[in-house]
Amino acid sequence: MSTTTTEELSATTLLRFATAGSVDDGKSTLVGRLLHDSKSVLADQLEAVERVSASRGQEGPDLALLTDGLRAEREQGITIDVAYRYFATPRRRFILADTPGHVQYTRNMVTGASTAELTVILVDARNGVVEQTRRHAAIAALLRVPHVVLAVNKMDLVGYAESVFAAIAEEFTAYATELGVPEVTAIPISALEGDNVVEPSAHMDWYGGPTVLEHLETVPVAHDLRHCHARLPVQYVIRPQSAEHPDYRGYAGQIAAGTFRVGESVTVLPSGRATKIAGIDLLGESVDVAWTPQSVTLLLEDDIDISRGDLIVPSKDAPPTTQDIEATVCHVADESLRVGHRVLLKHGTRTVKAIVKDIPSRLTLDDLSLHPHPGQLAANDIGRVKIRTAEPLPVDSYADSRRTGSFILIDPNDGTTLTAGMVGESFAAPEPVKDESDDDGWDF
Structure with a gap:
């Protein structure tokens, strides 16, 4: 374990950050490498990982097992739940959320990033920016995560080529800028080999920026609410x-x-x-x-x-109270969200009945265009919604408060979380048309 003293910890700041990326991009390995190389792993934890790795015939410890804690995750070799870990260095304390990469579990990325001040988005250097990369960048922008790190992983598999890194960094940065992400820091890494994770790489002398840990330790934190x-x-x-x-x-x-x-x-x-x-x-x-x-x-x-x-x-x-809420949402349930859908809206400690009155637009991740009035949002879709609540709610703009400017929609039949919403957030959606939803006796 790190020898950081209690006195040193009391003087350090806290950074909450999340990892995201596609399946097999190496998120869990990156987190494991951070924990291992920063000496934040207990001896018995490392021994357990070494035993499991040896039973699989692997020569060295599989550091991804430090975060893939569920048996189902280890058996499948993929992360299926958000794994929270705490570690500290003499310069800063950290709470990290290792989120799943499979598109089926994009909803978990929303959970992990909702309180994060920085998101590390991994990209496989062999594949470049893919749809899931764009989706994670869009979620980070919607959640107003102040800092985004693009970690171009598996550089060892492309010969540590600077041109490969530069092309991916340029494409992602341009996309994130269009989304409104305020800051992108691109770092070429190999989580498996440890290049530019905690220690600088000896294979990429063309890169003069910080390692992942160095950036995490020095990025400005402004979470004082x-x-x-x-x-x-x-x-x-x-x-x-x-x-x-x-x-x-x-x-x-x-x-x-x-x-x-x-x-x-x-x-x-x-x-x-x-x-x-x-x-x-x-x-x-x-x-x-x-x-x-x-x-x-x-x-x-x-x-x-x-x-x-x-x-x-x-x-x-005092914020205004209203029964009409317009927001951008990420739909997380398998069942589609439709116009006319009767839901429960949970805002803070208050839960009220509500109806989805309109879905003005859905975001197309490929080119950031808006599909007007799609009628419904499928799982992992990002779109604009208009909601009418049965009772007035005091809501802030999400830009002013991530806590009181957010809400979730719940299925009243079984309590399933349907949608995570951000009040007032927008991707410059088209002007809404007049509401023509049918009157079925559920209007408020």
């Missing part, structure tokens, strides 16, 4: 009914963003009732100020009807 729009989704109303606190009524939840202070004027949404914060309880103690991601209980000056699903916000910074 304490200065964003303050938002507290209410998870639970606390009424202890004790003789010691007969009138105690607190509203508990995890602060999604921003900072709350005692004495501050706040508004409860969607009701719109205003009051002031009389007290803040944090871990059993009273405090004057609390910020994200702390879990707190707010005490309010006035007795207001508040329940799970309500949102407490500063009165001077």
Whole structure:
């Protein structure tokens, strides 16, 4: 294990990042190489990997097994679930999500990248940019992941040719720029051999940029949400009914963003009732100020009807409430999402009935063109939707808040997650036409 001390860790920043790419591009091997070469693997873990590798007749340890933890993954040789790993160096702490490459599991990439500040997208140097590469780039752009690393892997299989790397990097960067990705860093690597992963490659003296780990350690991180729009989704109303606190009524939840202070004027949404914060309880103690991601209980000056699903916000910074939501979504279910589909919409801690009123466009990944009014979205499609909810919801733009500007659509029959949505995000979709959906008694 790394000999990083507790004092050193307390002074380092945290980077959440995800890996993505097509099947067999080497994502799990890259992650395994990062863990192994940064000395973040326990001795018994490495011994277990060596035993399994030897039983398969492999000469050296298969580092992909460090992340492919499920038996089904090891048997198939592919990643089928998001594998989260924690490791640290003296310069930074990391939480990584190794996501599946198979198109069937693209939905898992959405999960892994939803909280990431950086995404590593792998490309096999022999195959170049493929459809799954474009899909992952589009998802990273939709989720507003600030930093994207293009790792051109298996350079050892193309003779470490600079021309191969340059062509792939140019094609991908042009595509990502059209999507609106703010920053792309291209790195040629061989995860199997360790070239440019943790240590610089001796085979690619034409490359003068950082290794993968060096870039991860130095990329700017701006995940401090304490200065964003303050938002507290209410998870639970606390009424202890004790003789010691007969009138105690607190509203508990995890602060999604921003900072709350005692004495501050706040508004409860969607009701719109205003009051002031009389007290803040944090871990059993009273405090004057609390910020994200702390879990707190707010005490309010006035007795207001508040329940799970309500949102407490500063009165001077309250988002609008609406029953009409327009968003860009990634459809993750096998069943298609259709116009007229009756769904449940989960936003924060609130779940309401909703209807898909229109699907203005679907994104074509090959050339980023928009297919107008496709009528439905199939699994892994990215498109624009218009939704009508049964009750008003206080929603932020996803550009302003990744927490309160996002939602999921749920099948009301079996609870299956259908779609992940980002409010207000757009690929410059065409002007929407007048809604002509049939009136079947489910209009709100």
